[in-house]
Amino acid sequence: MSRQRARIQEEENLDYYWPSFTDMMAMVVLVILFIAIIAFVQAIYTAYDQAEIKQELEQTANIKKQISDLIEQRLEENVGKDKVTRGPNNTISIEGDILFDTGSSEVSEEGKKVLASLSDGIMTILNDPELKPYLYIILIEGHTDSVPFDNWTLSTDRAVSVVKNLLEANPKLATKEYAQYLAATGYSEFKPIVEGNSPEDLRKNRRISFQIILDDQKWQESLNAVLQNQ
Numbered sequence: 001m002s003r004q005r006a007r008i009q010e011e012e013n014l015d016y017y018w019p020s021f022t023d024m025m026a027m028v029v030l031v032i033l034f035i036a037i038i039a040f041v042q043a044i045y046t047a048y049d050q051a052e053i054k055q056e057l058e059q060t061a062n063i064k065k066q067i068s069d070l071i072e073q074r075l076e077e078n079v080g081k082d083k084v085t086r087g088p089n090n091t092i093s094i095e096g097d098i099l100f101d102t103g104s105s106e107v108s109e110e111g112k113k114v115l116a117s118l119s120d121g122i123m124t125i126l127n128d129p130e131l132k133p134y135l136y137i138i139l140i141e142g143h144t145d146s147v148p149f150d151n152w153t154l155s156t157d158r159a160v161s162v163v164k165n166l167l168e169a170n171p172k173l174a175t176k177e178y179a180q181y182l183a184a185t186g187y188s189e190f191k192p193i194v195e196g197n198s199p200e201d202l203r204k205n206r207r208i209s210f211q212i213i214l215d216d217q218k219w220q221e222s223l224n225a226v227l228q229n230q
Contacts, residue, residue: 063134067125067212068092071138074121078114085204087193089211096143096158096206103149105157107165115162116169123170126178135181136215142186143209145202156186162208 068090075084075094085093099111107115126132140162142155163184167174173182192205 063131064212064214065090067131067135067138068210070121070125071118071210071212074118075114078117085193085207087209091141091209091211093143093193093207093209095203096208097203099162099208100158103154105154105161107161112165112169115165119166119170119173122166122182123173123178126173126181134214135212137183137213138181139211139213140182140184141191141209141211142184143191143205143207144189145205146189146192146197147202151188152186154186155188156184158208159184159186 068086072084072086072092075092079094079098083095083098087093094114098114099107101108122138125135125138140159142157142159142162144151144155163182166182167179173179189205192201193207194201194204
């Protein structure tokens with residue numbers, strides 16, 4: 001009788017053991033499933049955040065391109081596509097011989113007509129509520145060829161003359177509200193767009209460029225807002 005009772009007790013213990021093991025395995029499966037669901041949801045949120053960041057960066061790049069496109073279009077309408085080039089960072093350049101006589105920093109009569117049209121285009125840019133908030137400066141750059149001359153002075157004076165003529169062509173552009181978005185600088189002969197000393201190379205390097213500089217703080221604030229929501 002004692003052996004039979006011991007066997008019965010052993011069978012009862014086994015009956016209690018296997019359900020407990022089954023419950024434990026079920027719990028493990030549920031935990032793994034729960035972790036997988038969390039990882040999946042996190043992956044969705046990460047992908048969404050990355051998409052937002054990418055969209056914000058693309059929007060910033062697109063704003064710069066839009067402004068450059070408007071300047072390029074205005075210049076091409078007046079001087080032709082062959083006289084206007086687009087460089088790195090969407091910088092737009094017009095051949096300097098169109099705006100100035102050789103060795104002069106005074107805008108020619110033909111150049112004044114070109115700049116008068118461009119001043120209206122710049123006003124359009126600065127009145128655009130989607131573009132203006134991101135804009136910091138439209139930098140007018142003077143560039144010369146490598147022919148020995150006082151090229152630092154010439155390049156800087158030409159850039160300043162372009163700014164002054166833009167303001168004269170459109171007096172509203174001369175007010176603080178708009179003039180604060182214009183600046184001038186000279187690079188002398190040290191940023192050529194082509195290498196060489198042929199008449200054609202020298203002609204191309206004599207130019208006025210328009211570089212669009214965005215307000216880093218504005219678009220970084222938008223980007224940071226996206227990052228903080230991650």
